[in-house]
Structure formats: structure tokens, C-alpha cells
Amino acid sequence: MDIELTSRIERIEAMLHVLVERQQVREWYEVDQFAAAVGKAAFTVREWARLGRIRAEKRKSGRGAYPQWVISQAELDRYQREGLLPIQRPR
Secondary structure, three states: OHHHHHHHHHHHHHHHHHHHHHHOOOOEEEHHHHHHHHOOOHHHHHHHHHHOOOOOEEEOOOOOOOOEEEEEHHHHHHHHHHOOOOOOOOO
16 A cells, blocks of 8 residues: 555656646746747757747857757747747848
């Protein structure tokens, strides 16, 4: 009985952890976090950032010589309301 109870408690804790992560508001999101929030692949989000379809910034990550894309909470909210920004035509 104790093993069954322990197993159920662990599953409940895991589900609570997932719910808390969903509700947690961040100021900035890394590509993987943004992708998970909008249900897209990280590659897709990086391409959107590169093409200017979402507003993103490059910041040093401390993980190497290359900066990584970060997306603000305001941009996540805007994307969820309005979708992608229009394609920018070169002049």
C-alpha cells in the first residue's frame, strides 16, 4: 500500500509541476520555451526571429561565443493575439 501511495503522490507532484510551469510568466523566453508555449518547433521560432516575423533579440547566453535569440513576454502576448508579423519586402 505504501508503494502505491508513494507512486500516486509522485504522479500528482509531477502534474502540479507541469501546471506551475504553464502558469509561470517570464520576462524573456528562450527559443525552446517560446516554441513550447506556442506549440511549434524551436527551429521554426528561430526562423521567424531571423526573418523578422516575431520581434526577438540576440543576447549572449554565457554558453559560448554565439548569442541566442530571446523573445519578450509582450511579444508572446502579441503573437497569441495577432499572429506573425507580415513579411518584410527588401527595398
